[in-house]
Amino acid sequence: MHLSHQPILFSLFPWALAQYGGGSPSSSRTTSTESATTTTSSAHGVQTVTVGKDNALAFSPDSITAAVGSSIEFVFYPPVHSVTQSSFDSPCAPLANGTGFWSGAITTTGDKTNTNVFTLTINDTNPIWFYCATPSHCETGMAGVINPPSGGSETLDQYKAAASKVSNPAAPSVVQGGSIGPSQAASTSSSASHSATSSAATTTPTKSASVRGLDTGGFGFCQWAPVALACLMAVGVGSLII
Numbered sequence: 001m002h003l004s005h006q007p008i009l010f011s012l013f014p015w016a017l018a019q020y021g022g023g024s025p026s027s028s029r030t031t032s033t034e035s036a037t038t039t040t041s042s043a044h045g046v047q048t049v050t051v052g053k054d055n056a057l058a059f060s061p062d063s064i065t066a067a068v069g070s071s072i073e074f075v076f077y078p079p080v081h082s083v084t085q086s087s088f089d090s091p092c093a094p095l096a097n098g099t100g101f102w103s104g105a106i107t108t109t110g111d112k113t114n115t116n117v118f119t120l121t122i123n124d125t126n127p128i129w130f131y132c133a134t135p136s137h138c139e140t141g142m143a144g145v146i147n148p149p150s151g152g153s154e155t156l157d158q159y160k161a162a163a164s165k166v167s168n169p170a171a172p173s174v175v176q177g178g179s180i181g182p183s184q185a186a187s188t189s190s191s192a193s194h195s196a197t198s199s200a201a202t203t204t205p206t207k208s209a210s211v212r213g214l215d216t217g218g219f220g221f222c223q224w225a226p227v228a229l230a231c232l233m234a235v236g237v238g239s240l241i242i
Contacts, residue, residue: 045069045071046073046184047064049061049072050074051077055077062143062144062156063145063156067125071120072120072122072146073118073119073184073185074117074119076108076117076118080108081106081108081137082102082132083118084130084171085102085128088129088154092138092139092143093170099177101120101130101178102174102176103175104175105134118180121178122146127147127149128147131143131169133171139164139165139167
């Protein structure tokens with residue numbers, strides 16, 4: 001019987017092509033991409049005012065604009081300071097109706113800030129005048145204002161000028177109008193920093209394609225060599241059958 005080797009040859013060719021990676025050129029290269037999330041965060045609605053920083057008898061800043069619902073944290077430096085509300089007309093004296101805030105005398109030792117702050121929540125945008133009730137501090141100019149009035153009719157400079165004529169500043173008898181405790185601004189900033197660090201540390205690369213052979217421009221030489229060898233084997237088998 002005489003059998004042609006051509007059908008056998010062509011029937012074996014697809015099998016050889018499938019076995020040795022006859023694929024598209026797009027599968028011959030590996031690429032890797034990375035993505036990182038940077039998180040950033042702040043204590044939204046919380047402003048910080050330092051009290052007696054660098055041994056200065058001053059609030060910094062001493063003029064603050066604050067929105068309703070926001071908070072102001074007074075951070076105390078050594079040795080002894082306070083935050084007391086007053087009226088513009090009576091500097092260095094607590095409000096006559098007893099509704100004003102007072103932090104109490106905050107004693108701080110060492111060269112660092114007190115571990116607690118006095119936090120005041122803003123309920124309206126009316127001007128709020130305040131001073132330090134420690135003897136001689138208010139008359140020296142240790143005073144400030146929250147939401148100063150517009151128009152220039154009542155200014156912080158005028159308040160301080162009137163305060164300089166006061167011989168004996170007064171203080172309320174009860175701590176009120178705010179809260180004493182750890183800083184919300186510091187704890188929120190620390191939490192945001194930890195979140196950003198953790199997010200960046202968990203970034204992992206992702207593969208977009210798998211490696212298939214040596215890329216020499218489309219179908220690589222290393223892919224075609226096994227195919228050619230398989231074809232030669234098919235020819236040999238066909239010759240034996242003949």
